[in-house]
Every structure is written in structure tokens, then in C-alpha cells.
Amino acid sequence: MDESERRFTALYDAHHRRVLAYALTHAEPHTAEDIASETFLIAWRRLDDLGDPALPWLLGVARNLLHKQRDKGARRQVLAARIAALSGPADQAAWDVADHVVARHDALAAVAALSERDLEVLALVTWHGLEPREAARVVGCSAAAFFVRLHRARKRLARALESGPAAPHPTLVAEKAAR
């Protein structure tokens, strides 16, 4: 294995799961795995251009590929729908044990009422573990702009959870009906 292959293998092992987790919050598993695979193919071609840390660059590529999928007419998967699709009884049980001040289904409904832009900002920092400066690179804005978006998203989330569920989100209603 030469140096490039070694570097690429290390990059893949370090970040592939995280790119997949990001893609899974926006697309169904078979699409997400193709997106992640394509992301790393691009990374291989641009191996010498990757910065350090590489993860924001990789997620930025995955984000662009997801947008292209949508441009081609692939069904858009909102984050709330992805949460519903991936959730199971263990998530409800973990929620109950942790003594949250809201019921899980109410929290989901509140989240569903937020914009995708707010949810992406929150998920990048809270779920995908990026520092705000790194997340700014993913969404392609300045760090200052990202801080503002994050601050506003947090406020809107807190307000949504305080005020309770609005009209049920169509996706969540469809999910519930399907069960």
C-alpha cells in the first residue's frame, strides 16, 4: 500500500461512518450509502486538496451530492421524517428514562415545525458533533454567519418546545397512519 492509499484508507476509516450518519439524516439508507461512497470517490480524486480537519470538507461534498439528488427529482426527506423512520421503541424508552420535560412525540412535532435550515444547523452541531466553525464550512457560510444561524435556531427550537405542538406535520401524520 503506498502513501496515498494509506492516507485514503485512514481517511475512510476515520470519517465514513460520520458521512453516512449525515447522509442518513437526509436520505433513505440505500441512497445514503451511495452518497457516502461517491463522497469518498471524490475525496480520493482530491486527496491532496483536503484540509485538516477533513470532515467538514467531506460533509460539504455529501451535502452537495444530496442537493443534486433532489435536483434530479429524488424525493426530499425532511429531517423529522428521517427521525421517525429511524426511531424505534428503544429511543422512546431512553427518552422516558432520561426525565425530559417534554414527551418525545411532542418534541418531534415541535422539531417538525422548524425549517430544514434550522434543523440542519442544529443537527450538525448537536448530532454530528461539529464545532460551529467546522459546521460553517459544511453549509458554506462564514463562521460569524453560522453562529447567528445557530443562535436563532436554538431560540426557535426553545420557543417551539415551549408553545407545544402546532398543526401536525403532514409527514408525521403519514408516518403514524402507516403504522
Place this chain on the structure above:
Amino acid sequence: MTFGAKMNRTDAEHAFRALKPAALERTADEIHGRRRDTDLARAMQDTMGREPRPARTRSRRPILVIAGVTAAGVAAAGAAVLTAGDGGGSHRGPATVAQAPLDARTFLLTAAHTAEKAPLTTGAYYYNREREQALIRFLGKRSRRAMPTGNAELAKLLPFHVAYVTKSQDSWNARRSPGLARTIVGIDRKITFRSAADEAAWRALGSPELEDWSAKPHTNNYDFRDIKPSASQRRDDPGEIAKLPADERSLTILLHRWHDSDEKAARGHDGVGTGMSYTDTVFSMAPNLLSGAARPGTRAAFFRILAGEPGITLVRDTTDLLGRPAVALVQKEGKKREHRYLIDPATTRYLGHEAYMPEKPDGPPVRMLASAIQAEGWVRSLGARP
């Protein structure tokens, strides 16, 4: 919950964090295991903007078949050959832990999958019955006569005999801590010997007590409600363990924080650090973070963290103190000491711990201490058992 209650941003973010489905990382792990070799081979064969590279075969080692491999998968990987040994830990398909993982990293990542599927349980008290065996060395009559009184260093050089003291202990700890607690010690105590000669030497001494305290079974009741435990004491508290993060990143941050605070506390005490690396700290937390008190997600996250730490090896096809089949995660301390954490290969349940060190300065390591969890679980009341 009551809507209309003030929700601060910390609570809101906490709630959002908790909405992350456990299946997200689990699914990512499964896809990663399935796609890794194919993706790597596909990329490295790509010539756009790069020089073409010849197909590579991995080093030739005995080939093991891993569950879930398909002919198409192998063909797509070009000339990659399945290998045994301590390579990159690739695992294909949804291999279960019981199906012969090859190395510590592969075992740990697969164990994470299995651990995540365990049911979440809770209760008011955490119960645990643990059996422990300690190797006790004692001097026979002749050695005692030859040894000047109180010379412990000289005693180490004299011939000694070996006994094993084995006993069980029940414990209950409140979930909401500090609270009430109870232990019952000295259960089913047994003394055995390495050889008939060792037993004869013990009887010749009048069958003395081999431990410094009373061996009779007795119950201890504790009321910790007025006591404020330290931060490091709280780490052992089942109620605190149950609240630990269930995602790898947050748990890693916490482990680093624990390591740093232990180091700072040690240096503040006498200017000398703990002597433990971060990996040592992580490994030492296995009995807590893999215990039944921890949430399935926490155990899974900890398995993944262990998988990324260096120097942890695997001993397969071993048994624990109770004779149960086990896989041992091993960390060596120098050349002659090691600690082992024993895991049930089928369920990934933590079974117990073993410590190995030399009996004599130039001797081989022997098992000095072993413990095994006989029963554990959350119960509704003090004194109840699962």
C-alpha cells in the same frame, strides 16, 4: 410534561440531542462494514486525475470465512483476499459476535452492534451479585520459623504456599444518589488450595484465617443521604452510570475530562501524576461503562471507543471464574502484568475482571484476582433481586 413551562435553550438542545435515533449510528456501522472494502477498492482503481494503480493483494495469511460474505462482494474488491490477524478490522455483513471475530477492534465494533439491541431497563436500586477469588500466599511453619519477625521483604524470598479464597457479595445502590445502600458480604465462602501440600501446610498451622477481617457473612446497611460524594466517587454510582452519554463523541469528551481531572487531582496532592495514560483510564472504566447499569447506547458507544484505543488485544475461547465461555479484552501493564475484562461473546454482557501479575519477582504472571458477575439488574426496592 406541561407545555407553557419555560424551556431554556439548554433544555431545548438537550431534548434535540436526545431525539437522535440510536439506529443512526448502528445503521452507519452496518453499512460501513459492508461497503468498506468495495469502496476502497473502487476509489483506488479510479484513475481520474490520478496515476492508475495496480490491483493489490493483501499479505497472505490463513483465510477465514466471515459471515455475510458474498462472491460478488469479493469480486468487487478486486484481488483483495480475506485475511486473519490484526489488520484493518474489516467485517462484512451483519456478523454476530459469536461468529469468530478476528481481532480486538473487529470484536469491539461488532459487540457495539449487539450491545445496542439490548433492552433498556430501569429501577429504583441497582442489584449486583459478584463472586471474587483472590490468591493468598502464606508461609508454612518452617518458613515462619526461618523468618525474622516482621521482615516482609525477607518473607517474599521464602517458600510460600498458595490458597484461593472465593466468596460472593450482594449489593444494592440507589438510582437516585446519594441514597440508601446495602451489602451482604461473605456469601458462600470457600477456601481451596493450589496443591495438597499447600492444604496440609495450612492445616498444620491450625487452619488460620487467611484474610484480615471476619469472614462470617453479614449485612451492612448504609444511609448516604447526608453525604456528598466526590465527582470521582459518583463515577461508580449506578444512577450516574445510567445517565452517561449514549453517543461516542460525548462519551469521549467525558472520558478525557475524567482523565484530566484525575491527573490534576493527583498532581495537586503530591506533585506526581497518576501514571495512567488516557487509554489506561478508558480501559479502567470498562466495568462501569459495560455494566448492566449503563444504557445499551452507552455500552455500545464505549465498545466503539475501546475499538479506537491502542494496545488492547483479544483472547478468544476462554472461560470466566464461573466457567462461562468468554472473550477477554487484555491490556498489558509492562511485561508481566495484565488486566483482562471478560465479555460474553454471544450477548456482549460484561462478565468480570482478572488481574495477572508475577508471584515472584522473576516468575511468570499468574492470576491473582478474579471476579465474576453472577447476577445484576435494576430492582424496585432495597433487598429485592431480579
